[in-house]
Amino acid sequence: MVKICCIGAGYVGGPTMAVIALKCPSVEVVVVDISVPRINAWNSDHLPIYEPGLDEVVQQCRGRNLFFSTNVEKHVSEADIIFVSVNTPTKTRGLGAGKAADLTYWESAARMIADVAKSDKIVVEKSTVPVKTAEAIEKILTHNSKGINYQILSNPEFLAEGTAIQDLLNPDRVLIGGRETPDGQKAIKALKDVYAQWVPEERIITTNLWSAELSKLAANAFLAQRISSATGADVSEVSYAIGKDSRIGPKFLNASVGFGGSCFQKDILNLVYICDEVACYWKQVIKVNDYQKSRFVNRVVSSMFNTVSGKKIAIFGFAFKKDTGDTRETPAIDVCKGLLGDKASLSIYDPQVTEDQIQRDLSMGKFDWDHPIHLQPVSPTSIKQVSVVWDPYQAARDAHGLCILTEWDEFKRLDYEKIYESMRKPAFVFDGRNVVDAEKLRELGFIVYSIGKPLDPWLKDMPALA
Ligand SMILES: NC(=O)C1=CN([C@@H]2O[C@H](COP(=O)(O)OP(=O)(O)OC[C@H]3O[C@@H](n4cnc5c(N)ncnc54)[C@H](O)[C@@H]3O)[C@@H](O)[C@H]2O)C=CC1
Numbered sequence: 001m002v003k004i005c006c007i008g009a010g011y012v013g014g015p016t017m018a019v020i021a022l023k024c025p026s027v028e029v030v031v032v033d034i035s036v037p038r039i040n041a042w043n044s045d046h047l048p049i050y051e052p053g054l055d056e057v058v059q060q061c062r063g064r065n066l067f068f069s070t071n072v073e074k075h076v077s078e079a080d081i082i083f084v085s086v087n088t089p090t091k092t093r094g095l096g097a098g099k100a101a102d103l104t105y106w107e108s109a110a111r112m113i114a115d116v117a118k119s120d121k122i123v124v125e126k127s128t129v130p131v132k133t134a135e136a137i138e139k140i141l142t143h144n145s146k147g148i149n150y151q152i153l154s155n156p157e158f159l160a161e162g163t164a165i166q167d168l169l170n171p172d173r174v175l176i177g178g179r180e181t182p183d184g185q186k187a188i189k190a191l192k193d194v195y196a197q198w199v200p201e202e203r204i205i206t207t208n209l210w211s212a213e214l215s216k217l218a219a220n221a222f223l224a225q226r227i228s229s230a231t232g233a234d235v236s237e238v239s240y241a242i243g244k245d246s247r248i249g250p251k252f253l254n255a256s257v258g259f260g261g262s263c264f265q266k267d268i269l270n271l272v273y274i275c276d277e278v279a280c281y282w283k284q285v286i287k288v289n290d291y292q293k294s295r296f297v298n299r300v301v302s303s304m305f306n307t308v309s310g311k312k313i314a315i316f317g318f319a320f321k322k323d324t325g326d327t328r329e330t331p332a333i334d335v336c337k338g339l340l341g342d343k344a345s346l347s348i349y350d351p352q353v354t355e356d357q358i359q360r361d362l363s364m365g366k367f368d369w370d371h372p373i374h375l376q377p378v379s380p381t382s383i384k385q386v387s388v389v390w391d392p393y394q395a396a397r398d399a400h401g402l403c404i405l406t407e408w409d410e411f412k413r414l415d416y417e418k419i420y421e422s423m424r425k426p427a428f429v430f431d432g433r434n435v436v437d438a439e440k441l442r443e444l445g446f447i448v449y450s451i452g453k454p455l456d457p458w459l460k461d462m463p464a465l466a
C-alpha cells in the first residue's frame, strides 16, 4: 500500500488529501500538523475550515484511509510520498522584507524529513514557493542523506477557496515538475499514478522543476491583474465585451472592492522579488488593488457628508470571498481599518467568520496572519468601536450606511425594505461586490453605490469624491 503523508493540515493540505483519499482507496493518507487544535478539529465534527462539500468527503474517508495526526515524525518516516503544504509567508524583516517569501516553515519541515527518514522518499512541493526552492530543499535533504534517495517534485495547487472540492475533483490541469533524470521521471510517474485515478491523462502536465514553480506564480499574477474596475462604465458590460474573445474568456473580470485571500498579493510580491525587470508592472497590480480599497473608503466617507465620525456603519461580509470563512488579506480588513480611522463605529456580520477572528484581523500587523496560528501575535485588547453580530438585520439597525464587502448569496435575498426602515436616513448602501439590484434599492429610497457601475445621481453631485 502506498503511504502518503502531508505536512500542513490547512486550506490546501486538508481538502487536497481528503480528495486523494476519496479517489484512491488503496492509498493511506495521513495529514500531520504542529498545531494540536487544528488536528483536533480535523478529527471532530467541526472541521477547522469551511468549504462546501468538504464535510462529506472527510466523513467518507476519515478512519478508513484518511487520518489526521500530530505525530509528525512517525508518519513522515513511514511515508513513501511526502507532500509539504506549510505556510510560506511574505518576509516582514531582513533581506527582501515585504516581498520575498519566508521559507522558515518549509526549511524546518525539510530538515525534519532529513532527520527522521529511513527509506527513500518522494518529497512533493505543494506550498506555493519562489522559483528554485526545490533546488534549495534538495540541498538540505541530500546534505545529510544517509544513503537515502530523495526525489523532489513540484506539484503546485490551483484550487480556489470556496470551490476547493469541485476544483480538486475536476481540475483544469494537474502540474507535476521533476528532475529530468531516470529517477526523477520515476518519481513523476509515481505521483501521476495517484492523480490518474480520477484526472484524465491529458490534464496531467509534466514539466521540469523550474517550469512548474514558475507556472504557479505566473498563473496567480495573471489572474490577479485581470481584476480591475472602471468608474462610469458598466464593468459587467465591459467584461462581457472583452470576454467574448475566447482567448481571454469571460471569467475573472469582476470588479470588486479589491482582491484578497492568502495568495494573490504574496505570490505577486514573490514574482516582483525575483524578476526586477518586470517588477514595476507587477508592483503596480498590487498598488492598484490597494488603491481600490482606499478609494472605496473615500467613497463611503465623502458620500456621507465627509464624515463618518460616531456613525454606525453595517458591514455585510468579512471573508475574502463567498463560501469560505477565510479572512487572510481580505479587503474587508483595509476597508474597516479605513472607516475606523475616520472614527466610525462598525457592526459586522459574516455567516462564517467569528468575532474573535475579526478582532484579531483588525489588530494584527501586515503579513502576521501567514504564520501557524499558535505563533501569531495576539493583541490583548479588542477594538471597542467594532461589534460583531450573527444577524444582518441587527447589524443594519440604526446604521447610517451599509457596506457589502463579500458576495455571499444570502445578501441578495435579504429583505431590504425592512433594512431600509430600520436605518437612519438618508440610508446609504455601498456595494463592493455588485451583489444587490441597485435600481430596486433606489426605489426603496436607498442611495446606492455599486462598484464598477454608473453612479447614483446623488453621488455624482457630492463634492470631494475620490
Ligand atoms: N489557500 C489556498 O487557496 C492556496 C494556498 N496555496 C499555498 O499552499 C500553502 C499552504 O497554504 P494554506 O493551506 O492556505 O495555509 P494554512 O496556513 O491554512 O496551512 C498551513 C499549515 O501548515 C502547518 N505547519 C507549518 N509549519 C509546519 C511544520 N514544520 N510541520 C507541520 N505543520 C506545519 C501550520 O500549522 C498550518 O496548519 C501556501 O504556500 C500557499 O501559498 C496554494 C494554492 C491555494
Ligand SMILES: O=C(O)[C@H]1O[C@H](OP(=O)(O)OP(=O)(O)OC[C@H]2O[C@@H](n3ccc(=O)[nH]c3=O)[C@H](O)[C@@H]2O)[C@H](O)[C@@H](O)[C@@H]1O
Residues within 6 Å of the ligand: 128, 157, 158, 159, 160, 161, 162, 220, 223, 227, 251, 252, 253, 254, 255, 256, 257, 258, 259, 260, 261, 262, 263, 264, 320, 321, 322
Ligand atoms: O494560490 C492560491 O492560493 C489560489 O489563489 C486563487 O484562489 P483564491 O485566492 O482562493 O480565490 P479566487 O477565487 O482567486 O479569489 C481571489 C480574490 O479575488 C477576488 N475576485 C475574484 C474574481 C473576480 O472576478 N473578481 C474578484 O474581485 C475574490 O473576491 C477574492 O478576494 C486562484 O484562483 C487559485 O487558482 C490559486 O490556487
